[in-house]
Amino acid sequence: MNSEISIHINKIAALLNENNIDAILVGSNANIYYTALCFFRGYTYITKEGLFRFFIIRNNPAFKNPNIVNIRKPEEITSKLEELGLSVPAVLGLEFDSLSFSDITRLEKAFPSSTFVNSSPVLRKARMTKTEWEINEMRYDGVHQTEAYRHFTKVYKEDMTDVEFQIELERILRLEGCLGYSRVSGNLMEINLGSVLNGDNADTPSPYEFAMGGSGVSSAVPGGANGTEMKPGTTVMVDMNGAFNGYQTDLTRVWKIGEISQLAEKAHECSRRILRTLEKEGTPGVPCSALYEKAMEIAREEGLEEYFMGHNKKVAFIGHGVGIELNEMPVLTPRSKDVLAENMTLAIEPKFVIPGVGAVGVENTYVVRDNGLENITVLNEEIINLIR
Amino acid sequence: MNSEISIHINKIAALLNENNIDAILVGSNANIYYTALCFFRGYTYITKEGLFRFFIIRNNPAFKNPNIVNIRKPEEITSKLEELGLSVPAVLGLEFDSLSFSDITRLEKAFPSSTFVNSSPVLRKARMTKTEWEINEMRYDGVHQTEAYRHFTKVYKEDMTDVEFQIELERILRLEGCLGYSRVSGNLMEINLGSVLNGDNADTPSPYEFAMGGSGVSSAVPGGANGTEMKPGTTVMVDMNGAFNGYQTDLTRVWKIGEISQLAEKAHECSRRILRTLEKEGTPGVPCSALYEKAMEIAREEGLEEYFMGHNKKVAFIGHGVGIELNEMPVLTPRSKDVLAENMTLAIEPKFVIPGVGAVGVENTYVVRDNGLENITVLNEEIINLIR
Numbered sequence: 114m115n116s117e118i119s120i121h122i123n124k125i126a127a128l129l130n131e132n133n134i135d136a137i138l139v140g141s142n143a144n145i146y147y148t149a150l151c152f153f154r155g156y157t158y159i160t161k162e163g164l165f166r167f168f169i170i171r172n173n174p175a176f177k178n179p180n181i182v183n184i185r186k187p188e189e190i191t192s193k194l195e196e197l198g199l200s201v202p203a204v205l206g207l208e209f210d211s212l213s214f215s216d217i218t219r220l221e222k223a224f225p226s227s228t229f230v231n232s233s234p235v236l237r238k239a240r241m242t243k244t245e246w247e248i249n250e251m252r253y254d255g256v257h258q259t260e261a262y263r264h265f266t267k268v269y270k271e272d273m274t275d276v277e278f279q280i281e282l283e284r285i286l287r288l289e290g291c292l293g294y295s296r297v298s299g300n301l302m303e304i305n306l307g308s309v310l311n312g313d314n315a316d317t318p319s320p321y322e323f324a325m326g327g328s329g330v331s332s333a334v335p336g337g338a339n340g341t342e343m344k345p346g347t348t349v350m351v352d353m354n355g356a357f358n359g360y361q362t363d364l365t366r367v368w369k370i371g372e373i374s375q376l377a378e379k380a381h382e383c384s385r386r387i388l389r390t391l392e393k394e395g396t397p398g399v400p401c402s403a404l405y406e407k408a409m410e411i412a413r414e415e416g417l418e419e420y421f422m423g424h425n426k427k428v429a430f431i432g433h434g435v436g437i438e439l440n441e442m443p444v445l446t447p448r449s450k451d452v453l454a455e456n457m458t459l460a461i462e463p464k465f466v467i468p469g470v471g472a473v474g475v476e477n478t479y480v481v482r483d484n485g486l487e488n489i490t491v492l493n494e495e496i497i498n499l500i501r
Numbered sequence: 502m503n504s505e506i507s508i509h510i511n512k513i514a515a516l517l518n519e520n521n522i523d524a525i526l527v528g529s530n531a532n533i534y535y536t537a538l539c540f541f542r543g544y545t546y547i548t549k550e551g552l553f554r555f556f557i558i559r560n561n562p563a564f565k566n567p568n569i570v571n572i573r574k575p576e577e578i579t580s581k582l583e584e585l586g587l588s589v590p591a592v593l594g595l596e597f598d599s600l601s602f603s604d605i606t607r608l609e610k611a612f613p614s615s616t617f618v619n620s621s622p623v624l625r626k627a628r629m630t631k632t633e634w635e636i637n638e639m640r641y642d643g644v645h646q647t648e649a650y651r652h653f654t655k656v657y658k659e660d661m662t663d664v665e666f667q668i669e670l671e672r673i674l675r676l677e678g679c680l681g682y683s684r685v686s687g688n689l690m691e692i693n694l695g696s697v698l699n700g701d702n703a704d705t706p707s708p709y710e711f712a713m714g715g716s717g718v719s720s721a722v723p724g725g726a727n728g729t730e731m732k733p734g735t736t737v738m739v740d741m742n743g744a745f746n747g748y749q750t751d752l753t754r755v756w757k758i759g760e761i762s763q764l765a766e767k768a769h770e771c772s773r774r775i776l777r778t779l780e781k782e783g784t785p786g787v788p789c790s791a792l793y794e795k796a797m798e799i800a801r802e803e804g805l806e807e808y809f810m811g812h813n814k815k816v817a818f819i820g821h822g823v824g825i826e827l828n829e830m831p832v833l834t835p836r837s838k839d840v841l842a843e844n845m846t847l848a849i850e851p852k853f854v855i856p857g858v859g860a861v862g863v864e865n866t867y868v869v870r871d872n873g874l875e876n877i878t879v880l881n882e883e884i885i886n887l888i889r
Contacts, residue, residue: 151721210601210602212602287671300530333539
């Protein structure tokens with residue numbers, strides 16, 4: 114574990130050097146986990162030379178490391194640095210994008226001689242490609258998430274509502290070891306154990322920035338299942354939580370209630386064709402925008418553009434990085450400047466919303482490898498009929 | 502709904518006047534909900550005169566209001582204000598405590614002629630006392646949360662782990678209508694559907710700021726149930742999610758596996774005695790710190806101080822406000838400067854951790870009334886034996 118921590122620290126240190134940042138003080142939950150592989154309350158301090166200390170206010174008893182320094186509040190950090198013989202940094206990186214304005218200004222006051230830069234981009238970049246250890250963590254997630262999905266068909270009962278169905282899926286996932294908590298970046302996503310979308314609810318826009326919408330059962334948390342009965346001729350898109358450790362995978366499969374329209378079946382096959390194509394073309398060096406354009410081209414070629422990535426409301430991405438957080442870098446959008454690199458982990462989700470039927474399409478989590486994308490969420494991709 | 506919105510807006514406007522803030526721009530999820538009683542992506546703008554507009558980037562289709570102004574980005578707000586004949590505020594309040602540093606600096610740039618103050622305290626204060634409508638929302642939560650708790654005993658099976666037990670409780674709550682998502686304030690709390698603590702796991706400190714700890718099953722999310730078998734002679738403390746609409750109640754009850762020690766039984770009765778005392782003494786005008794001191798006095802009187810509010814690690818509060826977020830103002834700590842006011846809603850949770858047994862104690866959600874605290878989570882408070 115400590116050697117894996119060193120790899121993460123060294124990756125960050127190299128990026129600090131590149132960006133002329135003397136040191137970084139990490140305080141957001143996801144980045145604490147990235148730097149310590151344990152969650153605690155406090156801060157991880159890393160210099161561009163690769164020195165690091167964990168300044169801990171409230172520890173996790175599971176976390177043991179020779180670099181722990183106990184503090185009561187962040188104002189003690191500079192004097193502790195001096196005691197440790199470490200210089201106070203001239204340029205200190207802080208997570209402007211994930212800590213609150215009050216938290217950042219408090220930290221700035223605690224370092225009166227430093228100047229500050231936003232270190233969120235450095236941390237996003239460090240986390241964008243994964244180590245083999247991290248990929249194995251995600252492989253574990255993929256194995257358990259797909260295993261849970263295999264049991265979803267059997268809990269369906271006629272006349273069930275989408276929420277009732279989702280509740281049984283949640284139970285299966287939890288019994289399989291799903292932690293039931295998913296870290297997401299930013300306040301534009303609020304989610305519990307995932308999304309189940311049946312029929313036209315898939316065509317209801319949501320204020321959140323997920324690929325798909327749904328009205329939810331309350332206007333307080335307006336996303337996902339809405340509590341209506343699942344009717345014959347509709348689809349059920351299941352995009353549920355894959356967090357079984359500090360990392361997570363992202364996986365979508367579709368079920369149907371009886372037979373559905375040819376158009377919906379065709380769109381589902383188109384999603385699979387897009388994935389097969391991107392799996393081949395997604396090699397290091399390919400721009401993220403090219404994957405988006407290729408997916409869009411295939412959808413257009415099949416006359417399905419109108420339904421692609423939403424119908425009433427569309428989103429302008431077909432996938433995203435995934436790891437400690439559900440939504441990481443890169444994002445597969447037409448405007449992305451990122452380029453695929455080996456060991457990036459991507460959730461790719463070409464989805465269609467067919468009016469009167471619902472959402473179709475497949476989402477897998479992939480690792481970018483030399484020869485293309487490696488699927489770490491291998492599972493039957495066909496639409497399974499819930500009525501046997 | 503719109504008249505309830507007006508009450509919230511006017512409450513905020515009065516506080517803006519008191520604090521010499523010309524207007525406020527609200528962007529955090531919880532405060533968007535407070536000002537619109539719907540969640541959307543965007544900002545609520547409120548002047549000290551009580552004028553308001555909803556600047557919406559991505560709407561919730563359920564939200565209909567004559568004051569909606571569609572925007573693509575926050576930079577459009579000042580020109581929209583001018584178009585609407587509203588002056589750009591000299592002093593603008595922004596939520597420094599809940600929006601990120603990047604979000605706040607972006608908003609500041611969008612108002613180049615304004616000066617800025619932290620409006621988080623104003624919003625916390627507005628939300629600290631509830632209207633009768635809000636109390637009725639919470640009463641609804643209380644009815645459904647207690648109803649779910651009534652069914653918890655029957656899902657226990659011998660040799661179950663704490664996590665297996667929790668999964669069945671989650672299912673019961675969800676089937677009762679629990680949304681499965683709980684808004685919490687700050688990044689010091691990460692929680693899914695709540696906490697189940699069995700035996701000595703209750704004595705494991707956690708880095709989160711909940712009243713009780715637990716190691717969790719992963720050091721990535723180190724709180725709550727840890728996956729060990731529930732053994733005879735131990736207690737199971739259940740503190741699960743009470744969000745059935747945009748508000749929530751907070752409720753804790755305790756079960757036992759067979760008989761437990763006299764000390765544990767005594768501590769549980771002490772918790773109930775503390776609640777009965779505070780229910781009488783918790784009237785408008787009483788300092789929050791006095792409730793804490795009274796609870797501590799009773800625990801001390803019964804020789805139970807050592808176990809009160811944690812054993813290996815203690816927390817310095819016995820309760821907290823609750824409403825849209827699980828953790829609101831006021832906090833019942835010795836250092837609180839707040840004073841009880843009519844229609845505050847409080848979760849009071851005098852809890853004990855007994856080594857070798859587990860956690861005991863009761864938590865109810867109360868409304869501060871003229872003659873004391875009104876319990877809106879009425880439910881048997883005795884420890885129920887899971888082995889019958």
